[in-house]
Amino acid sequence: MAEYIGYLAAFLGTIGWLPQVYKAWSSRETKALSLTTNLLILATVSLWFIYGLMLLSWPIIIANIFAIILVGSIVIAKLIYK
Numbered sequence: 451m452a453e454y455i456g457y458l459a460a461f462l463g464t465i466g467w468l469p470q471v472y473k474a475w476s477s478r479e480t481k482a483l484s485l486t487t488n489l490l491i492l493a494t495v496s497l498w499f500i501y502g503l504m505l506l507s508w509p510i511i512i513a514n515i516f517a518i519i520l521v522g523s524i525v526i527a528k529l530i531y532k
Contacts, residue, residue, distance in 0.1 A: 453509065460513030467520035474527040485528050492521045 474480050495517040502510030 456507070456509030457512075460509045464513050464516045464520065467517065467524070471520050471523050471527075474524055474531070478527075478531045480524075480528045480531045483524065483528050485525070488521060488525050488528060492518065492525055495521055 470483075474483065495514045498510060499514035499518060502508075502514055
């Protein structure tokens with residue numbers, strides 16, 4: 451049961467980034483986004499990913515792979531569309 455709760459939390463936490471990613475790339479408007487904040491979030495999810503690998507916890511690993519991709523794409527959009 452704990453694994454299923456982990457997967458649900460991972461899914462919900464990760465899809466929360468989709469609207470921001472979509473808006474940043476479709477509008478090409480990132481002025482309101484903080485690069486510093488998104489870099490800190492990227493560092494945080496990267497550390498969570500490493501932690502998940504150390505524990506071999508698939509919900510943590512999978513969620514943070516997707517979070518790294520999504521937050522990373524926000525950072526890239528911010529750098530491209532200043």
